[in-house]
Amino acid sequence: MAALGSLTARSDDDIPVRTPRLPAREAAERELSDPRYHQHDPNPIQRALDWLWDRVNDLFGAAAGATPGGWIGLLAIATFVLLLVVALRLRLGAVRRTPTTSGALFSDTPRTAAEHRATAERHAAAGHWSQAVQDRMRALVLSLEERTLLTPAAGRTADEAASEAGLTLPRYADQLHTAARTFDDVTYGGRPGTEQAYAFLTTLDTELQQAKPDLATTPTRSRG
Numbered sequence: 001m002a003a004l005g006s007l008t009a010r011s012d013d014d015i016p017v018r019t020p021r022l023p024a025r026e027a028a029e030r031e032l033s034d035p036r037y038h039q040h041d042p043n044p045i046q047r048a049l050d051w052l053w054d055r056v057n058d059l060f061g062a063a064a065g066a067t068p069g070g071w072i073g074l075l076a077i078a079t080f081v082l083l084l085v086v087a088l089r090l091r092l093g094a095v096r097r098t099p100t101t102s103g104a105l106f107s108d109t110p111r112t113a114a115e116h117r118a119t120a121e122r123h124a125a126a127g128h129w130s131q132a133v134q135d136r137m138r139a140l141v142l143s144l145e146e147r148t149l150l151t152p153a154a155g156r157t158a159d160e161a162a163s164e165a166g167l168t169l170p171r172y173a174d175q176l177h178t179a180a181r182t183f184d185d186v187t188y189g190g191r192p193g194t195e196q197a198y199a200f201l202t203t204l205d206t207e208l209q210q211a212k213p214d215l216a217t218t219p220t221r222s223r224g
Contacts, residue, residue, distance in 0.1 A: 113142035117205070120198075129193035130186050136201040137183040140208060141165075149213055158183040168213045175204050 116139035123132035141161045144150040149168050150161060162180035166173030179201055185191040 111138075111142075113139045113146055116142060120202075124195075124198055129195055129198055131193070132198045133182060133186050133193035133201060136198060136205060137179055140179065140201065140205040143205065143209055144168075169208065169211050170214055172204070172208060172211065179204055 116135045120132045120135035120139060123129070123135060137158060141150065141156075141158075144161075144165050145152045150165055153160075158180035159177075162173075162176035166176050169176070182193075182197050182201065186193045186197075
């Protein structure tokens, strides 16, 4: 290098001339700081990845040293854990999101059953099945309230409405609970509405408009 070469020079009489130590070191540092010597150095990201990989190797090396059988034993344990996870996945099936809360059926300004039906039909025509399912379920419950088959109640949930309506209309109890679960899955469970779900709610809503209550099972309502 030029710097190293300049540490020792010769005079005209061929007598070596030595540069003092401190200036020599400074000259070497200036020479080595030239970008030409660092153009092949790894960039900061590569250095960080190299450091991380070294730590991972150290970790696995320590684990292999502490595991009977060394690396073979560690690989066997990892394979067993992976197979266990796969087995549990197959046994339990897909993780299904379920409603974590059962919120109120109506959350905005009160509307009539006819208004909710009209809104549901507009959503269905546009292919917005989730909104269509929600509004059709609200229309169904409001229709029962308007016919006095359900007592109006602020903050009522879909499940509560289905349970109460099922007492008055026991023939439709199972379908009402299915409708309530569909509403909850779409509204709180993150499940998208479907055309089939909307068709089911529409058919149930239409039938319930003509359904007669079972007087033998209708609960007695208190009069104000």
